[in-house]
Amino acid sequence: MTLSQLGAFVFVARLGSVKAAARALGVSEPAVSQSLAQLRRHLGDPLLVRSAGGMVLTEGGRRLLGIASQIVALGAEAVAAVQPGRPARLHVVADGVLAEHVAGPLVCLFNQRKSMDAGTGTAATAEMPLLLTSRLADVALGPQLPGPGLVSRPILRCRLIAVAAPHGRRDHWLVGPSGTDPAGASGRLLRLLRVPESHVRVFANQTAAWKAAAEGAGIAPATAHLVAGAIRRGELVMVETAATPMAVSWYATVLEPGARSAAADAFLDFLTTPSATQVMRSPDSGIPRARFRPPVHVSIWS
Amino acid sequence: MTLSQLGAFVFVARLGSVKAAARALGVSEPAVSQSLAQLRRHLGDPLLVRSAGGMVLTEGGRRLLGIASQIVALGAEAVAAVQPGRPARLHVVADGVLAEHVAGPLVCLFNQRKSMDAGTGTAATAEMPLLLTSRLADVALGPQLPGPGLVSRPILRCRLIAVAAPHGRRDHWLVGPSGTDPAGASGRLLRLLRVPESHVRVFANQTAAWKAAAEGAGIAPATAHLVAGAIRRGELVMVETAATPMAVSWYATVLEPGARSAAADAFLDFLTTPSATQVMRSPDSGIPRARFRPPVHVSIWS
DNA sequence: TCCAGAAATAAGGGATTCCTTAATGTGCGC
DNA sequence: GCGCACATTAAGGAATCCCTTATTTCTGGA
Secondary structure, X not given: XXXXXXXXXXXXXXXXXXXXXXXXXXXOHHHHHHHHHHHHHHHOOOOEEEEXXXXXXXXXXXXXXXXXXXXXXXXXXXXXXXXOOOOOOEEEEEOHHHHHHHHXXXXXXXXXXXXOOEEEEEOOHHHHHHHHHOOOOOEEEEOOOOOOOEEEEEEEEEEEEEEEOOOOOOOOEEEOHHHHOOOOHHHHHHHHOOOOHHHEEXXXXXXXXXXXXXXXOOEEEEEHHHOHHHHHOOOXXXXXXXOOOEEEEEEEEEEOOOOOOHHHHHHHHHHOOHHHHHHHHOOOOOEEHHHOOOOEEOOOOO | OOHHHHHHHHHHHHHOOHHHHHHHHOOOHHHHHHHXXXXXXXXXXXXXXXXXXXXXXXXXXXXXXXXXXXXXXXXXXXXXXXXXOOOOOEEEEEOHHHHHHHHHHHHHHHHHHHOOOEEEEEOOHHHHHHHHHOOOOOEEEEOOOOOOOXXXXXXXXXXXXXXXXXXXXXXXXXXXXXXXXXXXXXXXXXXXXXXXXHHEXXXXXXXXXXXXXXXXXXXXXXXXXHOHHHHHOOOOEEEOOOOOOEEEEEEEEEEOOOOOOHHHHHHHHHHOOHHHHHHHHOOOOOEEHHHOOOOEEOOOOO
């Protein structure tokens, strides 16, 4: 299986014919046909079969196309990435809650203060150690991460509580995507309380889960200082459970001192500054349009 | 540049030595060294240089590593993806607003009703036509998409309004990530009103922007029926502007009848059912834990 | 039925890949 | 300096890739 074979497959699939793909690639028709034949042999699937309207994808071909497209695009990107002149970027990954509330403003402020070019990403807690050791990320924000070569440093102590509307239902639990991360704080809480899966409803994000809770749809786990405003206004009240309030800490995890980059050190230093703590305590102000960069989803292979 | 060369690079970078990588890959040491040498020659960067603590990444190598890891991972995934037995999945992409509020519950209900296996993704509006024509997505939810071979069908008419707290500030605009999509409804509104970039603040999601608006931090564009509850409770009020209320429609875009899959047709049919409309009108109930599948970020380039 | 268009296959050649063993650098601690 | 561990280079060979031209097979339409 070769990058150019995958490229030929992608072109044929998109253009609907071997001939058109050959023209687009600037090679002869059999060249494309053979690349395709070899890929078919290697993968054991016809991938594309001829039909009246042109070449049409098989089931396997359909599943392959997305992956192949990405591989081809990344191959082109790889060549561009090593060219000099691009600044080194610091990669900060965060688990669900921190990615939603804290990572964006924090990294934005860091970039502003230190003239850096850091980007944020979301990742499952379980993948973080591997992301760090494989150098795909420089800093991981989330729970403490054990592991050889890893150093976790607490960056904020906070309390995990359960909230609901004053007269809302108490039979359902409302969580954001981070509630499905078994290693995250919300996931641990639900497990401690033995909440059955059928009583958990997942929302597109944590804020939406809190909004639903405020409207009386159920109970939501929450980091105390992030819902302080809603509690003060009476939209949400704290609900007593066997496990809350639970003291949790947010950690920043990096590689050992010698192995991590200078930028990672700079970010760690930044995290101890008062303004960074301030942002983590009340991060609800958004970030300026000019500094916004959409977060990426980071994952590794299994 | 070859998949196996990239694989050798990733192994050396992760393990810190050519010898260890060779052992892990089950080949001789010069085999790895040569793969690396060819990659270096091809890309014009040393990528990894020897040092006291093992092989250490150069700047270019650091930038390459993430991309190379993804390529290698996807290469392995590609082989697995074509194996039979995996059900065909329907890929639904949505722009920011629909991805956050509508796509999840909608696809969840569709899967439940039709015993299908559809997944949701987020994409920029500008990328949607290419995602559809390249078969990376089956259905796109968002604004009307012009383009050869594409068919847009309206699925819901709604109104775009501007909201703020009754006595909140009116000098800043608060948007979710979709506000930075120039082709999205919020982006169009900001352009129509000639809001300068410096007066726009971006939040992690649309719900968080509305929450900030309810706390008086500024004005937020909103789809009327999604904030109806907050307006009824007095947390938000409609703000008059030159361009709002603006009538907008949500569309489902697919390929032409012959070119699209049967699953795409089934989803289109589903969208016209009363329960689908019901979900789009009041989607704020989350989805059951067992049916939750984290959305993926879909992009042509990565 | 025959034909035109398109895909697949055959055959061949040059380049590249990828592995081996053997030899050569290269940095570090003694 | 010397030995050691490691990376690199050299040389050679089998396999693969990737392109070409020529030929064959398949399919749908006149």
